[in-house]
Amino acid sequence: MIEVNRLTKLYGDKRGVTDISFKIDEGEIVGFLGPNGAGKSTTMNIITGYLSATSGSASIGGINVLEDPLEAKKQIGYLPEQPPLYLDMTVKDYLDFVYDLKGAKTRESDRKKHISSICEMVGITQVYNRVIRNLSKGYRQRVGLAQALIGDPEVLILDEPTVGLDPRQIVEIRDVIRELGKKRTIILSTHILPEVEQICERVLVIKEGRIIADDTPQGLQANVAQGHALTLRCAGARSAVANTVRSVPGVRVVTPLPDREEGACDMLVESDGQVDIRKPLFRALAQAGFPILQLRPQDLSLEEIFMTLTEDTSAEVRR
Amino acid sequence: MLAIFKRDLKSYFTSPLGYVFIAAFLAVMNVFFYLYNVYPAQSSLATVFNFMVYILIFVTPLLTMRLFSEEFKQKTDQLLLTSPVKISGIVIGKFLAALAIFAIALAVTLVYVVIIAAHGQPNVRELLANYLAIFCVASAFISIGVFISSLTENQLVSAVLTLAVFLVLYLVDTSGFGAENAILNNILYSISLFVRYTTISNGVLTLSDIVFYITVAAVFLFATTRVIEKKRWS
Numbered sequence: 145m146i147e148v149n150r151l152t153k154l155y156g157d158k159r160g161v162t163d164i165s166f167k168i169d170e171g172e173i174v175g176f177l178g179p180n181g182a183g184k185s186t187t188m189n190i191i192t193g194y195l196s197a198t199s200g201s202a203s204i205g206g207i208n209v210l211e212d213p214l215e216a217k218k219q220i221g222y223l224p225e226q227p228p229l230y231l232d233m234t235v236k237d238y239l240d241f242v243y244d245l246k247g248a249k250t251r252e253s254d255r256k257k258h259i260s261s262i263c264e265m266v267g268i269t270q271v272y273n274r275v276i277r278n279l280s281k282g283y284r285q286r287v288g289l290a291q292a293l294i295g296d297p298e299v300l301i302l303d304e305p306t307v308g309l310d311p312r313q314i315v316e317i318r319d320v321i322r323e324l325g326k327k328r329t330i331i332l333s334t335h336i337l338p339e340v341e342q343i344c345e346r347v348l349v350i351k352e353g354r355i356i357a358d359d360t361p362q363g364l365q366a367n368v369a370q371g372h373a374l375t376l377r378c379a380g381a382r383s384a385v386a387n388t389v390r391s392v393p394g395v396r397v398v399t400p401l402p403d404r405e406e407g408a409c410d411m412l413v414e415s416d417g418q419v420d421i422r423k424p425l426f427r428a429l430a431q432a433g434f435p436i437l438q439l440r441p442q443d444l445s446l447e448e449i450f451m452t453l454t455e456d457t458s459a460e461v462r463r
Numbered sequence: 464m465l466a467i468f469k470r471d472l473k474s475y476f477t478s479p480l481g482y483v484f485i486a487a488f489l490a491v492m493n494v495f496f497y498l499y500n501v502y503p504a505q506s507s508l509a510t511v512f513n514f515m516v517y518i519l520i521f522v523t524p525l526l527t528m529r530l531f532s533e534e535f536k537q538k539t540d541q542l543l544l545t546s547p548v549k550i551s552g553i554v555i556g557k558f559l560a561a562l563a564i565f566a567i568a569l570a571v572t573l574v575y576v577v578i579i580a581a582h583g584q585p586n587v588r589e590l591l592a593n594y595l596a597i598f599c600v601a602s603a604f605i606s607i608g609v610f611i612s613s614l615t616e617n618q619l620v621s622a623v624l625t626l627a628v629f630l631v632l633y634l635v636d637t638s639g640f641g642a643e644n645a646i647l648n649n650i651l652y653s654i655s656l657f658v659r660y661t662t663i664s665n666g667v668l669t670l671s672d673i674v675f676y677i678t679v680a681a682v683f684l685f686a687t688t689r690v691i692e693k694k695r696w697s
Contacts, residue, residue, distance in 0.1 A: 155697075192545040196695045217547040228542035230470070232477045244466030245546045291542065 145170040145299060145329045146191065151200035153186055160186040161353040163200070168346075170298075173325040175344035175361075176333035183353040184333040185225050188301050191331070192222045204299055218246075221297035223305055227288025231277040235268060235287055238276060239294060248295035262293045265320055267313075281308035289317070293324070300324060302332040306339060318343055374413045374422065375401065377438035378429060382409040388432045394419035408437055464548065467556030468563075471530070475564050484525045485568045491518050496575050506583040508575060512593040512664045516657060519597075519604050520629040526564060527608025528622035530557045531691070535616035544695075550688045554609065558684055561605045569597065589666055596663035599676035603656060604629070606683035613690045632656055 146168040153160035161183040168174050176184045189195040191202045193209045193216060202209045209216045230238055239259050248258065263269045266286045271279055276287060285308050292300060305321065306314045321343055324330065334340060340347050341361045349357035349364075357364060378385045386398050386409075394415045401410035415421045422439065429436055475481030492515065499510040534540040543553050579585045607628060612621040636657045652658060656679070659672040 189541075194541055194545050194695065214547045214549070217545055220545065222541070222545045224538065224541045224545075226538045226541075228537070228539040230474070230539055231537065232474060233470075237473070241466055241470045242542070242546075244469070245543070245548060247547060 145172075146202075146204055146331070147206075148187070148191065148202045149200055151187065151190060151197050151202060153183075153190060153195065154198045159353050161190075161350075164350075164353070164355055165200075166348060166355065166358060168329060168331065170329055171325070171327070172346060173321070173330045173332070173344050174346045174348060175340040176331060176350060177335065177337070177340055177347050178333075178350035179335065182350045184350055185303055186353075187350070188222070188303050188331065188333060189224075192220055192301055193217055194222075194224075218295075219298050221292035221295065221300045223288050223292040223300075223302045225303040225307075227284055228291070229276050229284055229287060232275065234275050235263075235272050235279075235290075238287065239263075239290060242291050242294045246295040258296075259294070262290050265293070265323075266290045267316060282310060282313050285309055286313075286317070289320075298328055300328055300330045300332075302330065304334055305332055306334070306336065314339075373415075373441070374425075375410065375438070375440050376413050376425070376436065377405065377408050377410050378434045378436050379408045380434035382411075384432075385409055385429070385434050386411060388428055388434060389413055389425065392421055392424050392428045394421045394424070405437065464552035464556040467543070467548070467553055468559050471557050471560035472563055475560070480525060480529070481564055484522055484564060485571070487525070488518060488522050488565075488568045489571055492572060496572075500575065500579065504582075506579050506585060508579070508585075508590060508593060509664055509666070511575070512597060513661065515597050516600055516660050517633075519601060520633060521626065523601070523604045523608050523629065524622040524625040526561045527605055527612050527625060529612065529618045530561065530609055531613040531687075532616050532618045532621045536618075540691075544691075550691050551684075554613075554684050554687045554691070558606060558609050558680075561609065562602060565601045565605065566598070569594070569601075592666060592668040593664055595673070596660055596668070599673055600656065600660050603676045603679040603683075606680040606687075610683040610687045610690070613687045 148164060148166050151164040152162055164183070164187060176187065178184050186195065190197050191204070191209065193213050196210060204216045204219050207216045207219075230241075233241070239262075240255075243255055243259060248255070260269070263272055266289050268283060268286050268290060271283055271287075276284065279287065285305070289302070289305060292302065302321070306317050309317060318339065321330065321332065325343070332339075332343070344361060347357070347359060347361055347364055348355055376389070382400065382403075386400070389395060389398050389411070395413055396416055397412075397414040399412040399414070401412055403409055413421070413425070425439070426436060475484075492511065495511045495514045496508075499505060500508065531540070534543065544550070576585055576590060608621075608625045611625045611628065612618075615621050615624070632655075635651060636655050656676075659675055662669075663672055
């Protein structure tokens with residue numbers, strides 16, 4: 145549905161994004177994950193035709209955004225980082241305008257039904273007749289989302305859709321997005337990790353204008369966390385157990401954890417990424433006469449994965 | 464294009480801008496009408512129309528200053544430029560909205576015609592020429608304003624710059640044509656926004672003058688589309 149091919153965008157001599165390629169199939173919900181200034185918004189702006197790439201191409205449903213912008217844009221609903229709202233208009237006038245602008249449909253009855261169903265979905269029916277200037281940030285964000293939904297586009301591109309919402313609204317909007325995702329292709333960017341975990345089927349991690357990971361949230365977790373860290377509870381004296389553990393090849397760091405059980409000790413065993421140390425660990429401890437009471441891989445949360453993947457990010461801010 | 468025209472037209476009246484423009488324009492016009500028609504009991508509006516173009520110098524920036532500047536500032540251009548509309552459609556929609564506000568203000572001046580008709584014999588052909596001419600001149604002025612507003616995201620900069628451009632054009636006009644160099648004189652004369660208008664409002668209407676103003680409008684509107692197109696590549 146969306147195909148991005150070797151996209152590069154230079155701002156003067158600064159690099160916005162570098163050589164980004166990915167493909168998104170119909171009906172996928174994909175999360176763009178990355179620190180601020182990594183190039184998420186730039187990529188989205190290029191896909192939607194707001195910016196032009198320095199090189200490379202983007203296409204929506206097989207239509208090149210640069211060659212046939214009108215046709216490509218018809219298929220997209222876009223919520224930019226800052227919702228594009230006219231503050232002096234009422235919600236009603238604004239949505240009517242967007243409806244006309246997108247040339248959605250022309251029948252008046254259809255229009256009312258279409259707009260009111262969208263308002264209901266994103267929960268702005270109660271502010272329908274109010275001037276946008278007077279709305280809170282949360283409502284403005286939702287009006288922005290409503291705008292993107294007008295015309296029933298097949299592709300939704302949402303740049304940080306839950307920014308500025310309170311926790312309950314966030315849950316509501318996520319439900320809306322998940323619901324929308326059943327019939328549409330969605331790209332959303334965020335730096336809130338639970339959001340990705342909950343909504344997305346696939347994650348693209350962007351760092352300094354490059355894609356550094358492309359996987360499911362679970363896959364990402366498994367990949368980075370694989371054999372990475374184990375918590376161990378073992379009967380025996382702490383120092384003796386720790387020495388035995390250290391003697392196992394591949395073990396990098398042993399960190400003591402607070403004891404939870406009488407006569408046993410807990411510790412965190414970290415290994416060199418790729419090596420699976422569980423079996424050698426078991427044998428070594430069994431030989432030394434320290435029964436293992438518990439051995440459990442330490443799940444890295446997406447936060448930690450994110451930190452691992454994006455660490456060493458320089459503080460330099462890029463647009 | 465129609466959606467943009469409608470929205471921009473409406474937005475002139477959701478802010479004080481449209482009212483201020485119409486009020487300022489008419490207030491000054493009324494003074495001239497009194498001084499040159501009512502007081503001396505003159506039936507020809509030619510003098511009043513002659514002054515109208517100078518009023519335009521000062522009020523056109525009000526009309527055009529925020530057309531694009533405000534879109535850039537509020538980032539609403541992201542909505543326009545990612546919607547399935549052509550850039551030329553956006554530019555023309557905005558241009559027509561500003562021109563429509565001017566047309567509304569101009570329509571009110573038809574009251575002068577009514578007043579004159581009540582007391583004497585208005586010269587219909589002269590009036591038609593005058594109205595047509597000022598409309599063409601306003602198109603050219605507004606298109607320059609639209610162009611300048613696409614260059615900055617600051618309304619004030621847009622307004623001041625537009626005013627400055629008009630004033631410079633006017634100064635070139637009044638001080639020009641006395642230059643030693645005949646070729647330079649000719650060039651200045653042929654691109655002057657004011658000379659042709661004076662000719663028309665004095666009752667000499669030629670097609671080439673009308674075409675001149677329409678061309679100016681077209682050139683600046685086209686330049687505006689190029690400026691916006693180019694922003695994408697920056």
